[in-house]
Amino acid sequence: MDLKAVRTFVTVVDAGQFQEASAVLGITQQAVSKRIAALEKDLGVRLFTRTARGAQPTIDGQAFLPHARELLLAEERALASVRPGRRALRVDVIGAKLAPAALLRSFHEAQPDTALDVVTLFDAGSAVAAVGAGTIDATFRAVTTRLPEGLRAARVLDEPIQLLTGPRHPLAGARSVTPEQLAGHRIWMPGIVDGTEWAAYYTALAAEFGLTIDSVGPDFGTEPLLDTVAASASLATFVGEQTRLVWPAGHDLRRIPLVDPTPVYPHSLVWAAANTHPGLAALRAHLTARIPARPASRTWTPAWAVRGVFPVRRT
Structure with missing residues (x-):
């Protein structure tokens, strides 16, 4: 072939x-x-x-x-x-338009001489297994369980979650909303798949604040989701603050911050302790140097979130 x-x-x-x-x-x-x-x-x-x-x-x-x-x-x-010694650093990101890809792009801009091989595996289980097997050097994931022996994780980004609505949604005019204010509103997320780390995150979020997160229906991708939300007076969805979205001007979609507390998605870098690839050491140093200060506002993340470089807790 x-x-x-x-x-x-x-x-x-x-x-x-x-x-x-x-x-x-x-x-x-x-x-x-x-x-x-x-x-x-x-x-x-x-x-x-x-x-x-x-x-x-x-x-x-x-x-x-x-x-x-x-x-x-x-x-x-x-x-x-x-x-030997010339292999590209192979790193998994959950999606090309999501925050981990932006982190990796910033590393590439800072270290353009470090060759990168970017892959996209399905879920944390597959990605962590690939790190353990040595088929990838690292992965950006939310880590929900204890890692296998020999693997390490560091929290590198706590990404705020935002509400995305169309112009006719009751909350479309709000500058910000609290998670409690979303009780009774239908949050539609057809991309949630049972057993994945993002399903674990949103299940914990719904349980904490009494939310209705609906994953019913086929997942046709981002564009059809945006089309549906834009035309609906009742549906909304969640997106990460750094998720790159582009939609037609007529959609008039609104990205609304969540506050008091702000739910944050815990992105961690996972790697094998025995991995000596020089690019991996450079990536870890780059991520450590760019970690922002602890957010001033109250934040929330699930209890299972791995304590990493800068643990963020609900206060």
């Missing part, structure tokens, strides 16, 4: 558009299309559906994706075996 074509496929999935994938890969959009067409011919299936918003993987594309990522990881391990 042509691994260049496989890498192109994964890049298009992550970028969401052929044009953005071409920029990431440093090739023309026509070359991207040719690689995808050749891969589809080899596999005998269609991998993408073109939409107004870009390229969406078909059901066959979704089935192929995890195996494609494994092929690329296997390729990287093979290459690393013959170039």
